[in-house]
Amino acid sequence: MRGRRSSRFPGPVIAACAAALATWALPALAQVDPRILPLQATHRRNPTCATVETRIPFDVHEGTRDVALSPSPREMPMNQGESAICFAYATADMISHRLGRQIAPLDVATKTYFADPERLAAIPALREHLKAHPNWRADIAWSRNAAEMSNIGNPKLLPYFDKIEGGEEDTAALLYNIGGLCEDRDLPSNDGYRYANPTLRRLRYRSRLAPRPMSFRSLAGTVPHLRHPQTDTFNAAWIAHVESRCRRVPLAVPLLPVSYRVAANQAEFVELRDSGTPPSQKAITRILAMIDYALDHGRVPTIGYSWYLLEDRDPKDPDLHADHASPVIARRKVGGTCQYRIQDNTGEYCARMREGMREACENGRVWVGEEALRRTLYSVTYLR
Template identity: 55%
Template sequence: MTRSVGAARFARCLAAGLLLAGTPAGAIDLRLLPENPRYARNKTCADVTVMAPARRPGTHPLDDRISPNPALSPMSQGDSAICFAYATADMISQRVGVTVSALDVATRYYFADPAGLTHSRDRALRRYLSRHPDLAEEIAESRNDTEASRERNPQRKPYFDKLEDGQEAAATLLYNLGGLCTDRDLPSFDGYGQHTRTFGALRWRSRVAAPKISWRSLGGTVPRLRDPATDAFNAGWIAHVERRCRRKPLPVPLVPVSDSIADNQLDFMDKAARREPGLAAGSDRLMAMIDYALDRGRLPVIGYSWYVLEERLPKDPDIAADHSSPIIARRRAGGRCQYHLQDNTGEYCARMRPGIRERCDLGRVWLDEDELRASLYSVIYLR
C-alpha cells in the first residue's frame, strides 16, 4: 500500500517519540485546560499531530514476527468488545506520557469502588466531583448497561473476559484510583489473547475454591456484575492484575470533558432520520471540541459507527456498530479538512471500504470531515 504524505509524517513523529504537539519528547504537559472553554473551529484546518507514546517493543510475544507489526500498530482489542477501554487507555497514555494497560482500564471501570474518588486531594478533581454530586449513581447506571457475551457463556454470566461495552468518562475518572499500570506489566495487545492461560486457571480455581474466597474486592461494583458463579473468577483476576502491575502515581489528575448529541449510534441514527432540530448545531460543536483538543495537545476520543470504515455484512445483526477511537491528527488535503482516526480493532486496512482503505495505514485512517460527521455523536478529551 502506498503511504500518504500524512502517514509518512506520522511515522517520522512516532520514531522521534513525540508525545504532545509542541512538547519535547519525554515531557509531560502539566497544564489543566479551562473548565468552561469557548469552542471554535480551526478555520484554516492547520496541520497538527497529537500522539500517544509508542508501545514498547516486547509487550507482544510475536513482535517483529507477525504483520502488521504490533509494535508499530495501534493497540488492538482483539476479540474483546471493550473498545471504550482501548480508546480511553490511548487518551490517558497521551496525557501521562506512558502507555497504560487497556485491560487495567477495563478492570478498574467494571470493579473499582467510585467512593474512593471522594478521598482525592487534587483540587481540580474535587471540583469536578462537587459539580457532579450524582457521579456514583451515574457510574452505577453505566455499569448496569453492561452486557455479557454469550460465546462459551450461554447463561451470560458476568465473567470479566465476557463483559462488553462501557463509558469513557467513567473509565477515565475511575483511573484516578490506585495509580497507573503500564502495558508492559499487563499487556493488552490482542485483547485477552495473552492471558488465556490465566483465565483458564481462574475458571478451574473458581469452581474449586469459590466457597472459601472472600470477595471484598468486588464490593464497589453493582449487583449486575456480581454472581456466585463468577465472583471468585473476577476476584482472582483483580488479584492477578495487582500482582502484575507495578503501579506508579499519576503525574496529573484525569479530569474529562465530554459532550454528546445522542446516547448511542442507534439514537443518533433515529435523530438524523427525523431531522431533529439542533442536530447540525450539535455536530458543529463536537467538531469544534475536536479542533480545540488537538490544538491544545490533547487526544480527543469520539463515539461513532464502525460502518464508516467497513461495510456492514448483510447478515450482521448489529445495525449500528457503536465504536470508540481517538483522533490523533488533522490536515488539509485536496482542499478538504481531514482527521486521522486511530482504530483499535486490529482490522486490516484492505478490508475497509473502497476509498477509505487507500487512506489507511497500520490501522490509522484519514477521514474527510463529512465522513466523520456522518456518524459522530460524542467527544471526550482530558483537561
C-alpha cells in the same frame, strides 16, 4: 456503549490503596504536560484547520512477537482482538498520551467495572471536578448497569470480567484516577485477552471448585448488575492477579474528563436520524469544536462513532450499528476539506476497509473527511 468486537473474526459480534491519596504530591513523570485546562472552556472550531499531529506512547508490546505478519504488529496500534471493550483501548490511548506512558487497556477495563467510585471523593485533586459534576456517581452506575454480557462460552450471560462488554470513555478515565497507573508491559493487552487467556482459564477452573469470593472488598464498590455468586470468586481473583502484576506508579496529573454526546450510543443516533429528527448540525459542530480544542491544546480526544464508517458491514454480521470508539490523533486540510486521523483499535488491516478509506489508511490509522465523520459522530471526550 462502545464495545465493538474486531471485525477480523467470524461468528457473532464478536495494591496501592494508599497511593491514590498521595498521587498528586509525588514527583511528576517525565515529559508530562502539567497544565490543567479550564473547567468551563470555550470550544471553537479551528478556523483554518491547521495541521496538528500527536503521538501516543508505543512501547514494544507482546504482539511484536508476530513479526512474520505483514504489516508487522510493531507498526500497528494496540488492538482489542476478540474482546468487546474498544472503549478501554480508546481510553488507554487517551490516558497514555496524557501521562507519557503506555497504559494497559485491561487495567482500564478492570477499574471501569470494579473500582470503588467512593475512593474518588478522597482524592483532593478531584474535588473541584467532582463538585462541578454532581451526578458523577449516577453516571458511573449508569455506565456499569448498561454493560452487556457476551454469550460466547457464557450461555447464562454471567458477568465474568472477560465476558463483560461496553463502557464509556469519560467514566473509564475518571475511575482510572484510583490506585495509580499500570503499564502495558506489566499487563499485556495487545490482541484483547490473548496473553491473559491462560490466567483466565485457570481462574475460571479454580472459581468453579471454590465458588466463595476470596475478597468481598474488591467487589463491594461495583453494581449488583456485575455481581453473581458464580462469578464473584473469578472476578475477585482477576483483580488480585492484576494487582500482583501491575507495578503501580502514581499519576503525575489528575485525569479530568470532559465529554459531550448527542446520543447515548450509535443505535440511538441512527434511530434519531431515521425518525426524521437527527442531531442538529450545530450539535455535531460542537463535537468537532471540542475535538479541535483538544488537539490545539495538546490533548488526544476520543470519539464515539460507527465502525461501518471505515468498513462495509458483512451481511452476516448481526451488529447493525457497530458502535465503536477511537482516539483522534491528527488534523489537516486537504483540498479545502478538514480531515481528522482516527487511530483504530480493532487490528483490522487497511486493505479490508471500504473504498476511499483503505487509500487513506496506514497501519490502522485512517484520515477521515469532516463530512463523512458528521454522518456517524455522536460523542467526544478529552482530558482537561
